[in-house]
Amino acid sequence: MSPRRIPSRPGELIDRSTTVSFTWNGRAFTGHQGDTIASALAAAGVEIFSRSMKYHRRRGIFSANHWDPNLSVQVGDEPNVRAGSRRLLEGMQVSAQNVWPSLRFDLGTANQLVGRFLSAGFYYKTFMRPQFLWHSLYQRILRKFAPGGRIHWNTSTHGAYDKRYAHPDVLIAGGGPAGMAAALSAAEAGATVMLVEQEPELGGHLRWGANDDLEVLADLRSAVEASPGIEVLVDSTVSGRYDHNWIAINQRSHPLAPERLIKARAGSLVVAPGLIERPYVFAGNDTPGVMLAGAVRRLTNLWAVRPGDRAVVLTASSEGDSAVADLESAGVEIVEVLDARSGADIVKVDGRGRVRKVHLGDGRTLAADLVVTATGWTAPTSLLNMAGDRPVYDPVAARYFPHALPDNVLATGGITGDGSIAELLAHGRETGELAAARALRIRHDVLTTTARSTSPKGPRPETVPDDRIPLRRVPHPECYRSSTHGLVDFSEDISSKDLMQAASEGFDSIELMKRYTTVTMGPSQGKLETVNAASVLAEARQVDMADVGTTVWRPPFSPISLGALAGRIFEPVRRSALQDWHEANGAVNLLAGQWVRPDRYGDPMAEALNVRNNVGLIDVTPLGKLDLRGPDVPKLLELVYVNRWQKLKVGRVRYGAMVGEDGVVSDDGVTGRLAKDHYLMTTTSSGAGAVWEMLEDWLQTYRSDWEVHVTPVTGGLTSINVAGPRSRDLLERLVGGVDLSADAFPYFSVRTGTVAGVADCIIWRIGFTGELSYELHVPSGHALHVWESLLATGSDLGAAPFGVEAQRILRLEKGHYIVGQDTDGLSKAPTAGLAGLVKLDKEDTVGLPELRAAFDRTDLPVLVGLQPDDPTVVPEEACQIVAGDSNEILGRVTSSRMSPTLGRSICLAQVDPKLAAAGTSVTVKLVDGSRITATVQEHHAHLDPEGERQRV
Amino acid sequence: MILVPCPNCGPRNSSDLRNTGEVVPRPDAATASLSEWRSYLYLRDNPAGWVTETWYCRSGCRTYFTIERNTATNEVRGLERT
Numbered sequence A: 001m002s003p004r005r006i007p008s009r010p011g012e013l014i015d016r017s018t019t020v021s022f023t024w025n026g027r028a029f030t031g032h033q034g035d036t037i038a039s040a041l042a043a044a045g046v047e048i049f050s051r052s053m054k055y056h057r058r059r060g061i062f063s064a065n066h067w068d069p070n071l072s073v074q075v076g077d078e079p080n081v082r083a084g085s086r087r088l089l090e091g092m093q094v095s096a097q098n099v100w101p102s103l104r105f106d107l108g109t110a111n112q113l114v115g116r117f118l119s120a121g122f123y124y125k126t127f128m129r130p131q132f133l134w135h136s137l138y139q140r141i142l143r144k145f146a147p148g149g150r151i152h153w154n155t156s157t158h159g160a161y162d163k164r165y166a167h168p169d170v171l172i173a174g175g176g177p178a179g180m181a182a183a184l185s186a187a188e189a190g191a192t193v194m195l196v197e198q199e200p201e202l203g204g205h206l207r208w209g210a211n212d213d214l215e216v217l218a219d220l221r222s223a224v225e226a227s228p229g230i231e232v233l234v235d236s237t238v239s240g241r242y243d244h245n246w247i248a249i250n251q252r253s254h255p256l257a258p259e260r261l262i263k264a265r266a267g268s269l270v271v272a273p274g275l276i277e278r279p280y281v282f283a284g285n286d287t288p289g290v291m292l293a294g295a296v297r298r299l300t301n302l303w304a305v306r307p308g309d310r311a312v313v314l315t316a317s318s319e320g321d322s323a324v325a326d327l328e329s330a331g332v333e334i335v336e337v338l339d340a341r342s343g344a345d346i347v348k349v350d351g352r353g354r355v356r357k358v359h360l361g362d363g364r365t366l367a368a369d370l371v372v373t374a375t376g377w378t379a380p381t382s383l384l385n386m387a388g389d390r391p392v393y394d395p396v397a398a399r400y401f402p403h404a405l406p407d408n409v410l411a412t413g414g415i416t417g418d419g420s421i422a423e424l425l426a427h428g429r430e431t432g433e434l435a436a437a438r439a440l441r442i443r444h445d446v447l448t449t450t451a452r453s454t455s456p457k458g459p460r461p462e463t464v465p466d467d468r469i470p471l472r473r474v475p476h477p478e479c480y481r482s483s484t485h486g487l488v489d490f491s492e493d494i495s496s497k498d499l500m501q502a503a504s505e506g507f508d509s510i511e512l513m514k515r516y517t518t519v520t521m522g523p524s525q526g527k528l529e530t531v532n533a534a535s536v537l538a539e540a541r542q543v544d545m546a547d548v549g550t551t552v553w554r555p556p557f558s559p560i561s562l563g564a565l566a567g568r569i570f571e572p573v574r575r576s577a578l579q580d581w582h583e584a585n586g587a588v589n590l591l592a593g594q595w596v597r598p599d600r601y602g603d604p605m606a607e608a609l610n611v612r613n614n615v616g617l618i619d620v621t622p623l624g625k626l627d628l629r630g631p632d633v634p635k636l637l638e639l640v641y642v643n644r645w646q647k648l649k650v651g652r653v654r655y656g657a658m659v660g661e662d663g664v665v666s667d668d669g670v671t672g673r674l675a676k677d678h679y680l681m682t683t684t685s686s687g688a689g690a691v692w693e694m695l696e697d698w699l700q701t702y703r704s705d706w707e708v709h710v711t712p713v714t715g716g717l718t719s720i721n722v723a724g725p726r727s728r729d730l731l732e733r734l735v736g737g738v739d740l741s742a743d744a745f746p747y748f749s750v751r752t753g754t755v756a757g758v759a760d761c762i763i764w765r766i767g768f769t770g771e772l773s774y775e776l777h778v779p780s781g782h783a784l785h786v787w788e789s790l791l792a793t794g795s796d797l798g799a800a801p802f803g804v805e806a807q808r809i810l811r812l813e814k815g816h817y818i819v820g821q822d823t824d825g826l827s828k829a830p831t832a833g834l835a836g837l838v839k840l841d842k843e844d845t846v847g848l849p850e851l852r853a854a855f856d857r858t859d860l861p862v863l864v865g866l867q868p869d870d871p872t873v874v875p876e877e878a879c880q881i882v883a884g885d886s887n888e889i890l891g892r893v894t895s896s897r898m899s900p901t902l903g904r905s906i907c908l909a910q911v912d913p914k915l916a917a918a919g920t921s922v923t924v925k926l927v928d929g930s931r932i933t934a935t936v937q938e939h940h941a942h943l944d945p946e947g948e949r950q951r952v
Numbered sequence B: 001m002i003l004v005p006c007p008n009c010g011p012r013n014s015s016d017l018r019n020t021g022e023v024v025p026r027p028d029a030a031t032a033s034l035s036e037w038r039s040y041l042y043l044r045d046n047p048a049g050w051v052t053e054t055w056y057c058r059s060g061c062r063t064y065f066t067i068e069r070n071t072a073t074n075e076v077r078g079l080e081r082t
């Protein structure tokens, strides 16, 4: 079953006492705990893992880690799983991606025959013309051949993705030797440390090293484990670095969530990602059996897999030499070691499903099934780029190095230079100390500049100079491409020839070439491809690498799932104190802004009629409520409302409308004077927050000498509107301390009294529904008692709850507009029907110059009452009002309902001023395209325009 | 996401606050001409560099305060309550 598994290795990750069963393309396989999907399959002799994106070439293991471009697989309903690093789990159903109909027999291979159509810029050239083929043909074809796995639309199977916030002093990206050393020294210095490693265990390249490397690793691991100041996140990727060290981490190792997005604010970021091995470009370099030296070292040492039988090794560094040693110990025959440092070269590999022959630079041909290259390193400087750095190419070391970093970002390890393990550890330790010193200074500053924080311990930490001894730069030949063309980008199937062609077509800047050819834009995000692409461009332009530059690496460091980005949303839904009652009594809910509230309990038409005939109760708690106290409240009201407030007497309430500084209606509501220096302001439900913030702005920024204190009491007071001709009868049974008679408690008044024994209830008499009605503001702790008492006491009067829909019907019958529904950005107060309310003779009021100017405007839409001539037709809200048979827009229906009281359809509409006169006939275009006529009414109110029903 | 230093709450994520924009002096509403008023409403310097702007600590202490921020680098200095 495991023909390629070799005897035990000292650093192996697999537990041979276990058996893990899984399937691959429907066939049963087994592996061990600790295997990756790829290592288990490789041990079983599987050589082909995927088909390439465009040409559907067979692909095998190439780098055997997270970055392997050939190992994206589907696992169950999860697409694009990286089989090179994903650990095997019992029962996994793994299948190949980008194959159709099957991995072995793939029709897409035919693309190889038409390769010229798929060369550089093929998206732009091939599928451009004729345009009409886009929908009928090109899209279908492209979809069929598109790479990537299948998304399952039934999201219930995906589990809940999560989010977390973190505030480490020092965040370390990379858990290799330098990163671990940095974590240890930073923690010793007193910093809280988060150590993030992309692979499922710490150690970096020590993991597949020799025995002394493994001993160092064991010591480091136990030290990290014993350090309480270090939180380790493995199988997690630092995905982006943003302003002020705001850092995104995609954690795949959470015990419950499939993935968790961690948003961290770090004092210092230490970038220690190590180096990524660079592929060598030659003909056939993507043939299965061509591997990076690191891949064979990992396969042999971590998973005890023999990667081939007869190997040719091309090496330009000690990494290749180590690979040779590992292969020999794994029983692989070394056919030949080619030293690139002395000019040896590979020009071509033959073989389709597997390497068969290797053609050398000196003309010889060797038989082999494994070709191993060790031709250089890429510094994954992504996070440094994101911190504003522009790494610089060093031709001596044949790679890029960090250039200028901000103080809160430090780099260590292979990305900064070369060294022995001891030297890497020393550099890591020094970097950790420096990172901690800087972070602790930031922490001290935060504590001292935050008014109510705990005091910092000790004095402000001194600035520590950066006197780290830099790592050396070991000379390395510039090995990029052989004399032949081969693949530069394995994920996107882009060859050096394509890049040369793009350059010859004029796309010879690296950023243009990237976008034209899509090189570096695949799942590896340039980690394997960027430097080779730059070298090909340098060659095409016959300039030095340093003159080509590189593309700017942006987030994410590695592709991130949409689930992780969506994750949990931190937005609680607000519920009134009565919401449980509503839900227990059949309410159909409505999500209105932040609030969930009853839309209806039963038939909203019946609920509305019950208000007209008997008495109804509605929970209007979401209504914004602001408690205003102080001698200068009248000045504030004068300022923020368009109307007058100086003379409002104690015990009276008044309607007010607000506009912005641009004169556009922004909110409205009723405000009452409860005592000499005590007012209660109500706002619209959706505007509650904005009005409060606006009042605070005035009181803090412009009128800080005014004595007013604002307290939001929206949730603290539960608001119940008791509406209908029998509302007074009902309240008389329950209200104490208030004379409810019409003379003692007239319309637009406020009283404070007890309701059902609950003291300090504010009662005001207003009428949004157009009926005699009282709004009760009850301390929320007693709200349920009051609500239930009202219903029980009023059962013989027909007392019943009504929801938001019935309220909308009632207010439309009465012609009350809703700000934001019946008004819009052109609704300047004087043209929105508020001309009588607006007072211009004030010293100051919000938007005063605009209000003044609006009185002269004759072109702004006018809000009118409107009734369709056919009383059975209810035009949908937002239907347009047009000129006759044309499509010239002259207005729109802003609200519409069937009125149960009048037995006909009723509307509010915004119309062109020339249509605003009562009796004007207008044309409304319905959703289905048909047209009806409707007549403009004299009043907004369709029912009782004189208000006789509410003044009883 | 930048950090904005609230005088009470210390440095907070900008999503905890609301940026109310560049500080623009409000003309006298009683005497301002319409064009002066509209400059106040709509015209901003919007420099690539230092700008004085107001923030509101909406998820914290509810204070309005001004800072100087470099729009090119997001460096922040000079904190004061409005």
Ligand SMILES: [Zn+2]
Binding pocket: B006, B007, B008, B009, B010, B057, B060, B061, B062, B063
């Ligand atoms: Zn604050």
